[in-house]
Amino acid sequence: MSRLPRTFDAPVKLTPKQANIYCWGFQPEARFRDAVCGRRFGKTFLGKAEMRRAARLAAEWGVSVEDEIWYCAPTFKQAKRVFWRRLKQAIPLSWRESRPNETECSIVLKSGHVMRCVGLDNYDDLRGSGLFFALVDEWADCKYAAWEEVLRPMLSTCQYTVPGIGLRKGGHALRIGTPKGFNHCYDTFKDGQPGGEPDHKSWQYTSLQGGNVPAEELEAAKRKMDPRTFRQEYDAGFESYSGVIYYTFNREDCRTTSRIEPGEAIHIGMDFNVMKMAAVVYVVREGLPLALYEFHKVRDTPEMIEKIQARFVGHSITVYPDASGQNTSSKNASESDLSLLRKAGFTVVVDSTNPGVKDRINSVNAMFLNTYGERRLKVNIDQCPQLTMCLERQTYTDKGEPDKDPKKGHDHMNDAAGYFIAKRYPIKTRNATSEPLRM
Numbered sequence: 001m002s003r004l005p006r007t008f009d010a011p012v013k014l015t016p017k018q019a020n021i022y023c024w025g026f027q028p029e030a031r032f033r034d035a036v037c038g039r040r041f042g043k044t045f046l047g048k049a050e051m052r053r054a055a056r057l058a059a060e061w062g063v064s065v066e067d068e069i070w071y072c073a074p075t076f077k078q079a080k081r082v083f084w085r086r087l088k089q090a091i092p093l094s095w096r097e098s099r100p101n102e103t104e105c106s107i108v109l110k111s112g113h114v115m116r117c118v119g120l121d122n123y124d125d126l127r128g129s130g131l132f133f134a135l136v137d138e139w140a141d142c143k144y145a146a147w148e149e150v151l152r153p154m155l156s157t158c159q160y161t162v163p164g165i166g167l168r169k170g171g172h173a174l175r176i177g178t179p180k181g182f183n184h185c186y187d188t189f190k191d192g193q194p195g196g197e198p199d200h201k202s203w204q205y206t207s208l209q210g211g212n213v214p215a216e217e218l219e220a221a222k223r224k225m226d227p228r229t230f231r232q233e234y235d236a237g238f239e240s241y242s243g244v245i246y247y248t249f250n251r252e253d254c255r256t257t258s259r260i261e262p263g264e265a266i267h268i269g270m271d272f273n274v275m276k277m278a279a280v281v282y283v284v285r286e287g288l289p290l291a292l293y294e295f296h297k298v299r300d301t302p303e304m305i306e307k308i309q310a311r312f313v314g315h316s317i318t319v320y321p322d323a324s325g326q327n328t329s330s331k332n333a334s335e336s337d338l339s340l341l342r343k344a345g346f347t348v349v350v351d352s353t354n355p356g357v358k359d360r361i362n363s364v365n366a367m368f369l370n371t372y373g374e375r376r377l378k379v380n381i382d383q384c385p386q387l388t389m390c391l392e393r394q395t396y397t398d399k400g401e402p403d404k405d406p407k408k409g410h411d412h413m414n415d416a417a418g419y420f421i422a423k424r425y426p427i428k429t430r431n432a433t434s435e436p437l438r439m
Contacts, residue, residue, distance in 0.1 A: 038207030076119030248369035269420035
């Protein structure tokens with residue numbers, strides 16, 4: 001094993017909060033670090049600096065080449081998409097023994113050490129080597145068993161000599177991400193707080209504290225997001241995802257008595273299910289949606305078309321259908337179903353895949369109530385009794401997922417309602433520039 005070639009290392013440019021996390025790296029009292037951060041905090045940029053430092057220290061401290069350096073994400077696909085290109089940017093050509101392995105997403109250094117991007121979805125396949133450093137991204141979304149059964153034991157056998165200090169044992173880890181309820185991310189965060197584990201240290205920083213998101217962007221996000229989601233995503237707060245899913249809806253504050261007017265353009269969110277097709281009919285007034293009619297327990301697409309045409313003569317109709325619902329021919333919304341809607345004279349707005357379940361739920365909750373207390377989505381309770389009941393009754397399971405129990409059937413109408421909202425009123429954030437400190 002040899003030292004890495006001398007190369008010019010520009011000062012690491014980090015924001016003050018990033019620097020707090022970075023400066024505690026590879027200290028015995030902070031062997032396991034947990035950083036709970038809001039969105040756009042700069043986790044990826046910090047990760048590049050962490051991985052580059054780990055490569056340099058592995059060579060300088062005489063770490064065995066059997067102890068590798070890993071970037072870990074919930075899935076390999078995510079690890080490759082998010083960090084592989086950035087890892088190659090972080091490691092100078094002069095440090096590399098050979099070309100990066102694009103298939104395995106690995107780099108062999110001239111010191112003999114191996115750096116990898118790995119996914120923790122199939123964590124049993126990762127056993128074998130030791131670890132000097134593991135950067136675990138989106139920790140709340142990773143499987144805890146991957147840490148407990150694989151990563152933690154792999155960090156146990158590493159040993160090395162720190163010049164001027166002596167022999168040390170045990171690899172290091174930084175787990176970083178945005179919270180997702182009170183799961184293992186919360187547990188390990190608490191381990192790093194005062195009174196916790198002696199070799200753990202943790203931080204909790206909001207997006208604003210990160211220094212990369214301007215205040216005006218956060219104000220815009222507050223208008224787009226419901227309070228609970230904003231607290232979790234931007235304030236890095238631990239929020240309980242249990243109980244009713246659409247917690248921002250209530251009959252009193254979200255009620256409208258408006259009706260669909262003759263000739264008014266209508267927008268229909270539609271969920272495909274055999275014998276259980278559901279649709280929610282909206283109008284848009286002054287830029288905001290009103291849910292004013294519904295169809296439920298419709299047999300199939302032809303019957304749904306008949307009902308819509310009979311009820312809404314003289315209206316322009318735009319349909320926002322389920323991209324992956326069940327129908328009589330397959331598990332997917334077949335092209336024939338979409339063609340039937342188009343042949344009926346409807347405008348069809350559909351992506352190749354449905355929006356993420358979490359994104360759809362967050363969009364609907366935010367329209368019912370945003371962080372400023374504004375209610376931008378109203379429902380005619382009398383004309384949409386099934387939708388009202390489903391909004392009030394669909395809950396999360398013990399695993400924090402939406403309950404789709406077919407005996408209850410609360411999901412179909414809510415899904416239909418959400419397809420239109422997620423398409424027309426999505427929660428979007430834009431990247432912001434930053435002026436990081438020179439460290």
